[in-house]
Amino acid sequence: MEFQTPPTIxxxxxxxxxxxxxxxxxxxxxxxxxxxxxxxxxxxxxEAQLQKEAVALALHNAGLKPAQIDFIFAGDLxxxxxxxxxxxxxxxxxxLGQYGACSTMAQTLLMAAIMVESxxxxxxxxxxxxxxxxxxxxxxxxLEYGAQRTPTAQWTATASGCVVLGKGGKVxxxxxxxxxxxxxxxxxxxxxxAAMAPAxxxxxxxxxxxxxxxxKDYDGIFTGDLGEVGTKLLLGTLRDNGVDxxxxxxxxxxxxxxxxxxxxxxxxxxxxxxxxVLCGHLLRRMERGELANILFCATGALMSTTSQQQGxxxxxxxxxxxxxxxARGS
Amino acid sequence: MEFQTPPTIxxxxxxxxxxxxxxxxxxxxxxxxxxxxxxxxxxxxxEAQLQKEAVALALHNAGLKPAQIDFIFAGDLxxxxxxxxxxxxxxxxxxLGQYGACSTMAQTLLMAAIMVESxxxxxxxxxxxxxxxxxxxxxxxxLEYGAQRTPTAQWTATASGCVVLGKGGKVxxxxxxxxxxxxxxxxxxxxxxAAMAPAxxxxxxxxxxxxxxxxKDYDGIFTGDLGEVGTKLLLGTLRDNGVDxxxxxxxxxxxxxxxxxxxxxxxxxxxxxxxxVLCGHLLRRMERGELANILFCATGALMSTTSQQQGxxxxxxxxxxxxxxxARGS
Numbered sequence: 276m277e278f279q280t281p282p283t284i285x286x287x288x289x290x291x292x293x294x295x296x297x298x299x300x301x302x303x304x305x306x307x308x309x310x311x312x313x314x315x316x317x318x319x320x321x322e323a324q325l326q327k328e329a330v331a332l333a334l335h336n337a338g339l340k341p342a343q344i345d346f347i348f349a350g351d352l353x354x355x356x357x358x359x360x361x362x363x364x365x366x367x368x369x370x371l372g373q374y375g376a377c378s379t380m381a382q383t384l385l386m387a388a389i390m391v392e393s394x395x396x397x398x399x400x401x402x403x404x405x406x407x408x409x410x411x412x413x414x415x416x417x418l419e420y421g422a423q424r425t426p427t428a429q430w431t432a433t434a435s436g437c438v439v440l441g442k443g444g445k446v447x448x449x450x451x452x453x454x455x456x457x458x459x460x461x462x463x464x465x466x467x468x469a470a471m472a473p474a475x476x477x478x479x480x481x482x483x484x485x486x487x488x489x490x491k492d493y494d495g496i497f498t499g500d501l502g503e504v505g506t507k508l509l510l511g512t513l514r515d516n517g518v519d520x521x522x523x524x525x526x527x528x529x530x531x532x533x534x535x536x537x538x539x540x541x542x543x544x545x546x547x548x549x550x551x552v553l554c555g556h557l558l559r560r561m562e563r564g565e566l567a568n569i570l571f572c573a574t575g576a577l578m579s580t581t582s583q584q585q586g587x588x589x590x591x592x593x594x595x596x597x598x599x600x601x602a603r604g605s
Numbered sequence: 606m607e608f609q610t611p612p613t614i615x616x617x618x619x620x621x622x623x624x625x626x627x628x629x630x631x632x633x634x635x636x637x638x639x640x641x642x643x644x645x646x647x648x649x650x651x652e653a654q655l656q657k658e659a660v661a662l663a664l665h666n667a668g669l670k671p672a673q674i675d676f677i678f679a680g681d682l683x684x685x686x687x688x689x690x691x692x693x694x695x696x697x698x699x700x701l702g703q704y705g706a707c708s709t710m711a712q713t714l715l716m717a718a719i720m721v722e723s724x725x726x727x728x729x730x731x732x733x734x735x736x737x738x739x740x741x742x743x744x745x746x747x748l749e750y751g752a753q754r755t756p757t758a759q760w761t762a763t764a765s766g767c768v769v770l771g772k773g774g775k776v777x778x779x780x781x782x783x784x785x786x787x788x789x790x791x792x793x794x795x796x797x798x799a800a801m802a803p804a805x806x807x808x809x810x811x812x813x814x815x816x817x818x819x820x821k822d823y824d825g826i827f828t829g830d831l832g833e834v835g836t837k838l839l840l841g842t843l844r845d846n847g848v849d850x851x852x853x854x855x856x857x858x859x860x861x862x863x864x865x866x867x868x869x870x871x872x873x874x875x876x877x878x879x880x881x882v883l884c885g886h887l888l889r890r891m892e893r894g895e896l897a898n899i900l901f902c903a904t905g906a907l908m909s910t911t912s913q914q915q916g917x918x919x920x921x922x923x924x925x926x927x928x929x930x931x932a933r934g935s
Contacts, residue, residue, distance in 0.1 A: 276725050316915075317915050319911055319912070319915060320915065346783055350702075350704060352685075353909065353911070354684040354685070354909040354910070354911060355682075355684070355704065355706065355907065355908060355909035355912075356704045356907075357907070357908070357909045357911065357912045357917075360786060360907040360908075360912075360920055361912065361917060361920075363786065364786045364788055364920055367785050367786075368785065369782075369783035369784060369785055370783070370784070370785060370786050370922060371703070371705070371712060371715075371716070371783055372680075372703065372704035372705050372712075372907070373701070373702065373703060373704065374680060374685065374686045374702035374703065374704045375701070375702050376685065382701060382702070385701075386701070386716070389719065389720070389723060389725055390719065392723065393719060393722065393723030393725075395606050395719055395723070413911075452699075453676055453699035453700070453701055454699060454700070455697050455698065455699055455700060456690060456693065456694045456697075456700050458694055577685065577686075577687070577690040577702070578685060578687070578690075579683065579684040579685035579687045580684070581649055581683070581684060581687065581743075582649070582685075582687045582690075582691065585646070585647050585649060585650065587687075587691060590690055590691075590694055592700060
């Protein structure tokens, strides 16, 4: 999809937890919380609170009130997306729940862009979140077990990111691609990077081919959240198909934490990882003029504990968004 | 949202299980299955198969191949929407996962309509499903317990419905409204009708008011799935606000089963209930000219077992779609 009158980002907000505040992108968060429960009674309520805060900051940044937002697209990793429901309940904005696992930030942004470009609304917001503690107990083992993590495992970010789209912002949503579900049979739930890398390769290859562009046309191609294992697979797969991404690629899962000092194994993950890296770090760099033309390619692993227990593989998906600023732009 | 060049329904498919095949709408299903496991090894795989079959039938009906569909919007009640992922995996259609609980059919239809109207794609499909056995064991108790159901409980339909949108069909998607999350504090998970009725009242009232229309302008206003309890609350709430829906209202949850003969308590529910009633019964009636202008108002309860256990209420949501045929139309 190429947007004829590209919607622009008129506000964004990124929030994170304690570990995120100790990482290399700490300064790019709008707000971080030292208490991972955010003074609520459960981690689930805390995750909902993260979305609420991210939306509040993005709205403040855009100078808008909730009633001025025509639609909000939101989703998260929790069963039935309850972080979104309970986090956004009080805003009373027409709500369209999305599920794309860790690809949700790209998906919500894509949908919001379509609403604004098609004039279905003047403004639309996109938000997602994840929380280390809610994800561990839902998808893996209760934290109290103290289970040992494998080297391929990634660390679910405790974070949320929100963008508000409308007219007049500096960063434009220029193009978008909705990915297909890709399943190469990877079954190890402790190796999500490997499960999602084929989808990332598929969508990025398709995008470059559809637009007749090559990696050198971009200032950066950012996947999220392949981590170390998935990144190697992505770069290798694309290299085998004649595309060298190595010079301008980075992965949100590798950017959010300092893997030397922070015990995150293969990198960060979770909807909140790529969401907070985009809404904090990347958009700030674009606004400062350091990046003028990037691809944001969030990846998701479409599985549940039930599908795992029933022996299904882990299908992946990747949606691609091109963001540009006037500085380079057309 | 009012569609300037309304997308049309060019194909639809509805499938159901044994209980649905014994109900009053049996003849309107494209296919029903006597074996609730659909020859698969689990109910979850069976539910994925229901979506796959509904899409196959809708595509056949539209005379299109999967590669001719530009986007598919899908969602279901299972954790992480695995029925959609595994059901649609092999179609290789760009996939955008939606979560709106039982409102998903209206939501996917709305999103598909926006994609076609905005020319983001020439065609788009919308599909959702539910399965009594997967829903019971995920949300309530394992079937093996033989737990007794309360009179307010509804029966999750084992069914799926799919529509394909494009140009040239008889039934047009004329207008749509994305609902807000409404939470009046209902906490009983065995009374979803009561939890969703306020959202239905809110969205229908808003739609009538936005369009300056009244119930008599429509041949039918169909909610899904409020059941008996929710329907009474909806009619009462709207009556208190000066809107009399009683003459032209019906609820998909009350239409799918014969409550005298079939033991479904307060009525049917689940994404597949309103989806199959729309894609089987209602669209056939529109094509036969029996209905020319209807509102389809699917309702969802946005909760999870975790939110329940943590004492949260059950917020509801309702999206409204207006469908018209030339017969009456403009």
